[in-house]
Amino acid sequence: MFDTLIIGGGAAGLQCALVLGSAAKKPYAIDKKIGIIAHQKASHLQSALFNNVLGLPPNTLGKDILVSGKKQLADLYPEVIQIDNEKVNSIDQTDGVYLVQTNKATYRASIIVLALNYAKPFLIKGLETYLEPHSLTKVAKDRIQLKNENLLVKKGMYVCGTIAGFRSQFAIAAGTGAMVATDILTLWNNGEHVKVHDKA
Numbered sequence: 488m489f490d491t492l493i494i495g496g497g498a499a500g501l502q503c504a505l506v507l508g509s510a511a512k513k514p515y516a517i518d519k520k521i522g523i524i525a526h527q528k529a530s531h532l533q534s535a536l537f538n539n540v541l542g543l544p545p546n547t548l549g550k551d552i553l554v555s556g557k558k559q560l561a562d563l564y565p566e567v568i569q570i571d572n573e574k575v576n577s578i579d580q581t582d583g584v585y586l587v588q589t590n591k592a593t594y595r596a597s598i599i600v601l602a603l604n605y606a607k608p609f610l611i612k613g614l615e616t617y618l619e620p621h622s623l624t625k626v627a628k629d630r631i632q633l634k635n636e637n638l639l640v641k642k643g644m645y646v647c648g649t650i651a652g653f654r655s656q657f658a659i660a661a662g663t664g665a666m667v668a669t670d671i672l673t674l675w676n677n678g679e680h681v682k683v684h685d686k687a
């Protein structure tokens with residue numbers, strides 16, 4: 488049983504996992520089980536090249552970030568369980584618990600974070616009610632988003648990245664992943680606002 492399970496290992500999902508991982512030893516998170524289904528085949532990072540992201544050296548390849556992001560997470564925050572090579576097929580909810588079914592297993596979680604992207608077709612069953620056309624891309628592109636209010640779809644279900652309805656820029660996607668992480672940490676901290684900072 489996960490306390491939080493992130494679905495998607497691209498820009499938003501990995502950033503969300505890094506912030507949650509960085510708080511894993513804090514008193515309010517110490518007993519929490521955090522995981523990420525780090526599927527990456529369908530990530531928009533696979534073909535991207537970055538020159539305009541603060542902190543990334545020019546000519547950084549998105550496919551390299553996919554590898555280095557997972558390594559950073561494993562090296563710094565091994566408490567975050569990384570589930571590789573699994574694709575989510577459906578999401579159900581029973582008695583307040585989310586059941587996330589992949590091509591290999593079923594996982595249970597109190598909180599899920601949908602860090603997918605805005606591409607169609609959207610094949611995960613169980614989320615149909617929340618699907619709507621993406622509001623911040625050209626209509627001709629036919630992108631989708633999940634209805635949400637401040638990144639919350641419904642109790643225990645968060646969304647981040649392009650599928651949350653934001654424009655496709657790396658910094659925006661990563662920023663919404665960090666926002667969801669701090670929302671969850673704030674929840675675990677009984678509503679006291681949380682940020683996680685290291686100091687030089």
Ligand SMILES: Cc1cc2nc3c(=O)[nH]c(=O)nc-3n(C[C@H](O)[C@H](O)[C@H](O)COP(=O)(O)OP(=O)(O)OC[C@H]3O[C@@H](n4cnc5c(N)ncnc54)[C@H](O)[C@@H]3O)c2cc1C
Pocket residue numbers: 494495496497498499500524525526527528529530531532534535536537538539540549573574575576602603604605611647648649650654655656657658660661
């Ligand atoms: C060619 C190209 C060039 C770009 N250049 C720039 C640029 O110069 N500057 C810039 O700021 N941005 C650029 N971008 C945009 C940037 O890459 C995206 O904004 C960013 O990757 C979006 O992050 P995301 O987390 O929303 O989606 P993604 O990074 O695509 O992550 C979504 C994740 O969900 C996973 N997933 C999907 N379906 C499932 C499933 N069923 N089960 C489990 N996991 C699943 C995917 O595998 C992926 O890992 C570019 C994009 C492209 C395609």
